Amino acid sequence: MDAEHRGGPDLYPWWLALALASTAGMWVQPGDETIPYHVGWAGFGLMYGLGRAWSPRRTAVALGLFTGVTGGILVARASAGVLAWQETAEIPLMLLLVALMVWHVRRRQLALAAATHLARRDAQRAHDHERLTRLTSHELRTPLTIARGYVELLRSTETRTERIVDLDVVDDELQRLSRVCERLVRVIQAQTEPELHRFDVDELLRQTGERWAIVSARRWVVQAGAGEVECSAERLRAVLDTLVENAVRYTREGDTVRIFGRRKDGCVELGVADSGPGMSARQMALLNRGTAPTEAVPDTLPRDALSQTGLGLGLVRTVVAARDGRLLARTAPEGGAEVAVHLPLDTAPAIETASQHALNGTLRRVMREATARPATG
Structure with a gap:
């Protein structure tokens, strides 16, 4: 629905009635034409833009007829000596003033229509992203869960060693594919426009530790001292989940995984x-290399036997860059790797279009890799 057919009652017939009355008043009151003349134009200025918007054709007809008829009366009275000829200067001047008013009102109406369209499109896009996330989660996780359940059932009843080894391989590949599914859902969630609000980051850290402690047998330590921050909780949750997943992948049962948050500088x-094997100097140098918010996020870390699609750290870099932050890697006191994100407290989040494009590119890449090589996660 365009701007010409939206909103309120149609005041065009009312103005036509006022214009007719003003014209009649000018005709029957020689010498006092300026009063009904200006009343007619004032009525136009009042009614135009209120209620239902007038189409350009209606507006042109209204301006043309009223200017022509009332202007003709003024010229006739000036010719008869009732009015001075200077009074006829009102004809082009009033038309010019009203035309400028019409131009500004039309610009406002078109801007409002465009803003309404963008708002509806953004709402639809958010709805589509939410629906895609639910479908992706259901359509991928449910079959994988069922498949793993059957593998565990077969393994519990199998006595042949070689078959048990084969089933372990199948289960391992299914777990890798499950991790790809989790990362894919995280990227889809991160693509939505962030909802910014103040929230307790320390509570988010504790919740993250509790969730991962259920599924991974590690020694979990949570150090919470970040307080409240104005940010997107969903995006920070995705960042933390990605960093924790990497730590779990490179550690074994009983190793320490520490989740921390603090304020600094x-x-x-x-x-x-x-407390895992940590990163090499080259890996830390590549991870610490700055990535501008307008650049696509490359998968620069060298691959090893435990590497997955490279999607996770690409997502982290993009989210951090969108907030003008930094991603830093160093050796942890526990002896393994420590990866942290630094987010400025005094800088409002600058979610740039280019950063959104980087997320889109990351999503397309992981979907291609997951389709071509599902066994590599």
Whole structure:
């Protein structure tokens, strides 16, 4: 529905009635034409833009007829000596003033229509993203869960060693595919426009530790000292889940995984440290290399036997860059790797279009890799 057919009653017939009355008043009151003349134009200025918007054709007809008829009366009275010829200067001047008013009102109406369209499109896009997330979660997780259940059932009844080994391989590949599914859902969620509000980051850290402690047998430590931050809770949750997942992948049962948050030098620092094998100097240098918000996020870390699609750290970099933050890697006190994000406290989140494009590119890449090589997660 366009701007010409939206909103309120149609005042055009009312103005036509006022214009007719004003014209009649000018005709029957020689010498006093200026009063009904200006009343007619004032009525136009009042009614135009109120209620249902007038189409350009209606507006042109109204301006043309009223200017022509009332102007003709003024010229006739000036010719008869009733009015001075200077009074006829009102004809082009009033038309010019009203035309400028019409131009500004039309611009406002078109801007409102465009804003309404964008708002509806954004709402639809958010709805589509939410629906895609639910469908992706259901359509991928449910079959994988069922498949793993059957594998466990077969393994519990199998006595042949070689078959048990084969079933372990199948279960391992299904677990890898499940991790790809989790990361894919996280990227889809991160693509939505962030809902910014103040929330307790320390509570988010504790919740993250509790959720992962249920599924991974590690020694979990949570150090919460970040306080409240104005940010997107969903995006920070995705960042933390990605960092924790990497730590779990490179540690074994009984190893330490520490989730921490603190304030430091005008920033809030969130990260994950572990007691695993850690990173090489080259890996830390590549991870610490700055990535501008307008650049696509490359998968620069060298691959190893435990590497997955590279989607996770790409997502983290993009989210951090969108907030003008930094991603830092170093050796943890526990002996393994420590990866942290630094987010400025005094900088409003700048969610740029280019950063959204980077997320889109990351999503397309992981979908291609997951389709082509499902066994590599």
